Amino acid sequence: QEPLKALGKRKGLRVGNAISHGALRDSGYKDLMVRECDMLVAENEGKWQALEPRQGQYNFGPADELYAWAKSQGMTVRGHNLIWQDAKWLPKWVNEYDFGTRPVQAAEQLLRKHVATVCAHFGSAIYSYDVVNEAVDPKTAALRSNVFAEKLGALEQIDLAFRLAHEHAPQAQLVYNDYMRPDEGSAKHREGVLKLLHDLKSRGTPVHALGLQSHIGSWDELSSDKGLKHQQDWRRFLDEVTGMGLDLLVTEFDVNDRKLPADVAKRDAGVAALAKDYLDVTFSYRQCKDFLMWGMADNHTWLQGWKEAPRTDGQKMRPTPFDEQYRAKPLRDAIAAAI
Ligand code: XIL
Numbered sequence: 001q002e003p004l005k006a007l008g009k010r011k012g013l014r015v016g017n018a019i020s021h022g023a024l025r026d027s028g029y030k031d032l033m034v035r036e037c038d039m040l041v042a043e044n045e046g047k048w049q050a051l052e053p054r055q056g057q058y059n060f061g062p063a064d065e066l067y068a069w070a071k072s073q074g075m076t077v078r079g080h081n082l083i084w085q086d087a088k089w090l091p092k093w094v095n096e097y098d099f100g101t102r103p104v105q106a107a108e109q110l111l112r113k114h115v116a117t118v119c120a121h122f123g124s125a126i127y128s129y130d131v132v133n134e135a136v137d138p139k140t141a142a143l144r145s146n147v148f149a150e151k152l153g154a155l156e157q158i159d160l161a162f163r164l165a166h167e168h169a170p171q172a173q174l175v176y177n178d179y180m181r182p183d184e185g186s187a188k189h190r191e192g193v194l195k196l197l198h199d200l201k202s203r204g205t206p207v208h209a210l211g212l213q214s215h216i217g218s219w220d221e222l223s224s225d226k227g228l229k230h231q232q233d234w235r236r237f238l239d240e241v242t243g244m245g246l247d248l249l250v251t252e253f254d255v256n257d258r259k260l261p262a263d264v265a266k267r268d269a270g271v272a273a274l275a276k277d278y279l280d281v282t283f284s285y286r287q288c289k290d291f292l293m294w295g296m297a298d299n300h301t302w303l304q305g306w307k308e309a310p311r312t313d314g315q316k317m318r319p320t321p322f323d324e325q326y327r328a329k330p331l332r333d334a335i336a337a338a339i
Contacts, residue, residue, distance in 0.1 A: 001328065001332075001336070002336070003035050003036050004036045004037070004332075004335060004336060004339065005036055005037055005038040007336055007339045008038075008291065008339050009038075011283075011339055012286075012289060013283065013288070013289060013290065013291055013339055014038055014039045014076065014289065014290045014291070015036060015037050015038060015039065015291050015292075015339075016037050016038065016039025016040055016041060016075070016076075016078065016290065016291070016292040016293070017033050017036070017037045017039075017040065017041070017292060017293045017294075017295070017296045018040075018041045018042070018043040018080075018252065018292065018293065018294045018295060019033060019040060019041075019042070019043060019066065019300070020042070020043040020044060020045070020300075021042070021045050021062035021063075021065060021066055023300055024065065024066065024069060026300075028326055029296070029297060029300055029326065030069075032296060032297065032322060032326050033296060034073050034075075036296065037075060037296075038074070038075050038076065039070075039075055039076045039077070039078065039290065039292060040066065040067070040069075040070040040075045040076075040077050040078070041077070041078040041079075041080050041251070041292055042062075042063050042066045042067075042080065043294070043295075043302070045062040045063040045066055046063050046079050046080050046081070047080070047081060047084060047089070048082070048083070048084065048090060048091055048094070048114065048118075049089065049090070049091045050062065050063070051063065051118060052091060052114070052117075053091060054091075054093055055091075055093045055097075058117070058121075060121055063122075067122070067125050067126075071125070076127050077125055077126050077127065078126065078127070078128045078129070078130070078251075078290075078292065079118075079122065079126040079128065079129040079130065079172070080129075080130045080133070080177070080251075081129070081130035081131070081132070081133040081177060082114070082115055082118060082129055082130070082131050082132070082161060082165060083111075083114075083131065083132045083133065083148075083158075083161045084133045084134060085132055085133060085134055085135035085143075085144045085146060085149075085154075085158070086133075086134055086144055086146070087144075087145070087146040087147070089133075089134075090146060090147075094110070094147060095146075095147055097110065097147060099147070099151060103151045104151055104152060106151070107147070107148050107151035107152050107157075108152065108160065110148075111148055111157070111160060111161060111164060112164055115161065115164040115165055115168055116164065116167075116168045119165065119168035119169040119172075120168060122169075124171055126169065126172060127171070127172060127173060128172055128173035128174075128175060128209075128249075128290070129165055129169060129172050129173070129174055129175060130175050130176075130177040130211055130251065131161050131162050131165045131174050131175060131176065131207075132158050132161050132162070132176055132177070133177045133178070134177070134178050134179065135154070135158055135176070135178070135196060136178055136180070136189060136192035136193050136196055137192065138179075138180070138185075138186065138188060138189035138192070139188060140188065140192070141188045141189070141191045141192030141195065142192065143155060143158070143192070143196065155196075155199055155200075155203075158176075158196070158200070158205075159200060159203055159205045162174055162200070162205045162206050162207050163205065163206060165206075166206040173208050173209060173247070174206055174207055174208050174209075175207075175208065175209045175210070175211045175249060175251070176193075176196070176197065176200070176207055176209075176210055176211065177210075177211030177213060177251055177252075178193050178210075178211065178212075178213065179213040179215055179252075180193050180212075180237070181214070181215070181216055181219075181220050181234075182216075182220045182222060182230040182231065182233055182234035182237075182278070183219040183220045183230055184229075184230070184233075185219065187233070190233070190237045193210070194237070194240055194241070197210065197241060197244055197246065198244065201244050201245075207246070208246065208247060209246050209247035209248060209249055209287075210241050210246050210247075210248055210249070211249050211251035211252075212248060212249065212250050212251065212282065213251055213252040213294075214250045214251070214252060214253040214254075214278070214282070215252060215253075215254055215256060215294065216253075216254075216255055216256065216274060216275070216278050217255065217256035217257075217258065217259065217274075218256075218257075218258075218259045218260055218270065218274060219259070220274065220278060221274055221277065222234070222274075222277035222278060222281060223273075223277050227277070231277075231281060234278075234281055234282075235281060238281075238282070238285055242285055242287045246287070247287045247288070247289060248282070248285055248287045248288040248289075249288065249289065249290040249291075249292070250279075250282060250288065250290065250291045250292060251290070251292050252292065252293075252294035253275075253291065253292065253293045253294060254293065254294045254295060254301060254303060254319040254320055255271040255274055255275050255319050255320075255331065256303060256317070256319055257270070257271050257311075257317055257318050257319055258310070258311050258312075258317070262311075262313050262315055264318070267318055268318060268329050268330045268331065269330055271318065271319065271329075271330070271331050271334075272329075272330035272331045272333065272334035273334070275331055275334045275335060275338070276334040276337060276338050279291075279334070279335065279338035279339075280338050283338055283339065291335075291339070293320065293321065295319075295320050296320055296321060296322055297320055297321075297322040297323065297324060297326055298316065298317065298318050298319070298320050298322070298323050298324050299324040300320070301317065301319055301320050303317045303319045304316060304317055321335055
């Protein structure tokens, strides 16, 4: 089988995977990733919570080790993420920070220090950053709030984060990353993301691309009668995003199989079909130049333990292209075919 990265190379598509620091001890998994991928993103180790768990106490070690391994294998690295908008994913000390009597200045300063420190530490090792992650409330289409948004205004704060990233990582591609999908339940989410991107564009914010997380599931099917509506909606969304001059990246691909049949062969076929349809549409945009999986094997996926993803029959999830023995599943062929 030709490696995914080789297939991708011919189409101008980089192929990557999210890996955790702990997975560096799994040589079989590392071999699999080296064979298939030319890009790495740290699953958690590049997040603010991980990098500065307590104010001023930096812990760059795990991310550094992951990135050094990537470099030794000739892989490029994406940074994920500078600001996770949802307060629940910011460090506790940030949420409890004392902004004093000049809160606007203090908020700007804290944001600046964070972005400057992280960008300076990693330097040109990172070619692309998720600058802001998940800023849109999927239920209301409004921007989510956090301590920075409270002081500066949410749009102003997001704009500032991009400007700071541009200043401190001038070589990097700057990405807004979110999890809107084709399904009807995501309509508000897509609407909010489009509004945010338009607002940023009209302010002259240095944003270069939209990250499509692509945690898809059976609710996103694109080929049945109902699916055709999803497909139209998804194309309309991607048309509008690319119409703003933005590039696209698939940043966190996996297929949630929570609602697919227990029978493994049927389930794997269902996962593969959903993926093929979704990726065919998404890869049809020449602006889509990166494809990253959020875990490549069923023993290396966050969905195995994710509280919102369990199967009701107690079976393990099968959301990734390789099984627990690192044997290719139909999803792997579907990805190869879509590339
Ligand atoms: C997830 C990780 O995979 C988990 O290990 C962690 O507990 C929570 O975060 N969207 C994102 C990723 O942007 O950072 C998330 O990663 C998955 C959803």
